Amino acid sequence: xxxxxxxxxxxxxxxxxxxxxxxxxxxxxxxxxxxxxxxxxxxxxxxxxxxxxxxxxxxxxxxxxxxxxxxxxxxxxxxxxxxxxxxxxxxxxxxxxxxxxxxxxxxxxxxxxxxxxxxxxxxxxxxxxxxxxxxxxxxxxxxxxxxxxxxxxxxxxxxxxxxxxxxxxx
Numbered sequence: 549x550x551x552x553x554x555x556x557x558x559x560x561x562x563x564x565x566x567x568x569x570x571x572x573x574x575x576x577x578x579x580x581x582x583x584x585x586x587x588x589x590x591x592x593x594x595x596x597x598x599x600x601x602x603x604x605x606x607x608x609x610x611x612x613x614x615x616x617x618x619x620x621x622x623x624x625x626x627x628x629x630x631x632x633x634x635x636x637x638x639x640x641x642x643x644x645x646x647x648x649x650x651x652x653x654x655x656x657x658x659x660x661x662x663x664x665x666x667x668x669x670x671x672x673x674x675x676x677x678x679x680x681x682x683x684x685x686x687x688x689x690x691x692x693x694x695x696x697x698x699x700x701x702x703x704x705x706x707x708x709x710x711x712x713x714x715x716x717x718x
Contacts, residue, residue, distance in 0.1 A: 559695040573629045573639040574600040583626040599656035604688040608657035611683040619645045640695035654686045
């Protein structure tokens with residue numbers, strides 16, 4: 549897909565995952581901020597390491613984390629992966645979490661640890677928690693809605709730079 553074709557996509561189109569901004573953030577060491585509804589019905593946002601498989605954002609957590617049951621009960625989530633700076637860049641994803649129990653270490657957890665900490669440090673961190681009896685949950689989110697913001701070519705609400713500026717002055 550050409551740059552012009554990507555630029556013409558509306559927010560929500562999953563093909564925005566092919567944009568340079570999305571690909572850069574998916575390969576980055578920025579945290580994914582995952583929004584979900586907790587068991588008590590209140591909203592939560594939790595920062596997590598993630599691994600992008602090319603189809604799914606995979607997050608991992610250790611049992612007995614409370615978010616496991618909450619995500620099974622209400623699997624709709626929103627994820628933001630963003631980079632601070634001027635102008636900011638953000639990848640917004642909505643989808644449904646599919647939670648799978650794993651005896652041992654989730655493979656994508658190990659891959660994420662290596663990406664975030666480097667090969668040596670990542671391997672050491674995985675080894676530190678890889679004990680007999682360890683249980684994890686693999687949380688896979690396949691994007692159903694994607695938004696990209698760079699505040700240069702892509703603005704909230706599919707607005708143009710001029711429209712976005714006018715909104716800020718109203």
